[in-house]
Amino acid sequence: MVSWAIAVHGGAGVDPALPVERQEEARRVLERCLQMGATALRAGLAAVDVVEMVVRELETDPVFNSGRGSALTRKGTVEMEASIMDGRGRRCGAVSGISTVKNPVSLARLVMERSPHSYLAFDGAEDFARDQGVELVDNSYFITEENVGMLKLAKEANSIMFDYRVPLTGADTCSASAGLVGAKAEGVLQMNGLPISIYAPETVGCVVVDCSGGCAAATSTGGLMNKMNGRIGDSPLIGSGTYACDACAVSCTGEGEAIIRSTLARDVAALMEYKGLGLQEAVDYAVKERLDEGKAGLIAVSGNGEVAIGFNTVGMFRGCATEEGFMEVGIW
Ligand code: ASP
Numbered sequence: 001m002v003s004w005a006i007a008v009h010g011g012a013g014v015d016p017a018l019p020v021e022r023q024e025e026a027r028r029v030l031e032r033c034l035q036m037g038a039t040a041l042r043a044g045l046a047a048v049d050v051v052e053m054v055v056r057e058l059e060t061d062p063v064f065n066s067g068r069g070s071a072l073t074r075k076g077t078v079e080m081e082a083s084i085m086d087g088r089g090r091r092c093g094a095v096s097g098i099s100t101v102k103n104p105v106s107l108a109r110l111v112m113e114r115s116p117h118s119y120l121a122f123d124g125a126e127d128f129a130r131d132q133g134v135e136l137v138d139n140s141y142f143i144t145e146e147n148v149g150m151l152k153l154a155k156e157a158n159s160i161m162f163d164y165r166v167p168l169t170g171a172d173t174c175s176a177s178a179g180l181v182g183a184k185a186e187g188v189l190q191m192n193g194l195p196i197s198i199y200a201p202e203t204v205g206c207v208v209v210d211c212s213g214g215c216a217a218a219t220s221t222g223g224l225m226n227k228m229n230g231r232i233g234d235s236p237l238i239g240s241g242t243y244a245c246d247a248c249a250v251s252c253t254g255e256g257e258a259i260i261r262s263t264l265a266r267d268v269a270a271l272m273e274y275k276g277l278g279l280q281e282a283v284d285y286a287v288k289e290r291l292d293e294g295k296a297g298l299i300a301v302s303g304n305g306e307v308a309i310g311f312n313t314v315g316m317f318r319g320c321a322t323e324e325g326f327m328e329v330g331i332w
Contacts (some may be wrong), residue, residue, distance in 0.1 A: 055082070
């Protein structure tokens with residue numbers, strides 16, 4: 001028997017000027033999800049069921065950038081993405097370009113369990129969703145007033161984009177690398193060429209190790225605000241944004257292009273499997289050595305019940321809970 005553990009995230013790259021009410025709202029949602037996951041784990045649910053359930057909850061709440069409340073493409077539409085991986089047998093499923101499915105993470109699970117494939121996108125994924133009878137909603141369900149306003153700001157910001165980068169110091173990092181590099185324009189931190197305040201870095205993810213030592217990970221996102229139509233980020237890419245095996249489960253968040261370049265989630269697992277590193281050591285190494293400064297973060301659990309967090313952005317919405325009764329939610 002292993003002590004279960006769960007971690008959730010609601011995105012890396014938090015705006016340092018984020019209003020307190022918004023911080024509290026995010027903390028409340030993360031706490032609710034952790035409690036929900038902990039109750040399910042106490043009842044003996046398998047890791048893969050728990051990550052799907054928690055991510056569905058996050059997709060349904062418009063507070064983060066997944067499902068309802070997803071970031072918008074430059075055409076003002078949603079193209080959501082999600083993935084899920086069960087460490088037991090390394091089974092996985094992923095979807096991209098989703099615009100009518102209420103819970104993309106559950107569609108990813110159906111790809112894993114009921115299709116001969118691992119990854120379906122756009123029309124093919126929507127056809128599969130209809131065949132499977134998943135809950136569909138009108139595209140407008142996903143589009144919040146707040147995000148329409150953010151898209152407008154993002155378009156304006158892109159037209160005045162600054163392209164020089166300076167190191168910023170004094171950022172409070174969690175357990176990973178110190179220091180931060182971002183583009184600074186009149187004090188505005190940028191990611192992917194957008195001020196962090198409108199970049200919508202609030203992808204969600206969940207990793208779980210259950211009491212039999214089974215690990216699973218799931219990640220879901222609307223992607224980047226003002227992204228090109230057809231853009232695919234790290235979140236649905238197994239090995240980049242999501243990975244699970246017997247050793248660990250990992251879910252990443254931040255600038256997808258940087259996470260893809262570093263195959264971040266798989267690197268954490270490979271460091272454990274091939275180099276024999278412990279979970280936190282592997283997370284620290286991957287964040288420090290593989291990831292561009294100031295770009296992303298991740299949550300991870302190991303098959304023997306450990307939980308680890310690492311990021312090199314100013315903040316990351318995150319939380320974790322363990323069977324021993326430990327529970328923590330943090331932003332900075
Ligand atoms: N990684 C996501 C993407 O690039 C964004 C995020 O994590 O907030 O689509």
